[in-house]
Amino acid sequence: MTDIIVSILLLVGAGFMLLAAVGIVRLPDLPTRMHASTKAGAMGAMFTMAGVAFFFADGVVLARAFAIVVFILITSPIAAHVIGRAGYFIGTPLWSGTIKNELRDNYDSQTHTLRSGYEDSPESVTPPPEPNPDKKP
């Protein structure tokens, strides 16, 4: 029974990693490649570590496998965010079929400032504070 569970977990993990690798080769630009590699790669590593924990069925090994899973789960989004940010800053070209790029109009790549787009609208003007009738001058 344990063999079957371990086999399934290992095969699923390897399948996810293979999917991540296929995605990183086939997809057209940097954000889509990151989308494939970080999520599917982390998922594959987590399934493999679950298989390891099931195979050894030992408290120490379980703690180590859990530590690896938690570490991957914490660091993978941070690394993806940082690389995507750096890639956007240095002007990596996006895919020609990209339909939404909200940073293009509001972000100034020279000064690294980001506008919200609502600076000129009348709603952004903060109203003057209401005079407090109870307060004596």
Added chain:
Amino acid sequence: MIPFVINIVYFLLSLALLLAFIRLTRGPSLPDRVVALELIASIVVGFVGVHAIDTGISSLLDVAIVIALTAFLAAIGFARFLERGTQE
């Protein structure tokens, strides 16, 4: 049953490593290569886990921890390098 499955998993992971290496060599820009490097590190973590099952040595998991740690630090370092290069 386990040895047979482990052979299949080795084959799948090797294929994934090969595909990631293709992106590492071809990648048009440096961030693409960094992403490929990160995926390679993730695949190697899986490799080490499978090898730990194959040999029955559970101490190999420490290697996986260290590889995951260094891959994260390498990604952060590359990103810092990229961003600083643009501000010159």
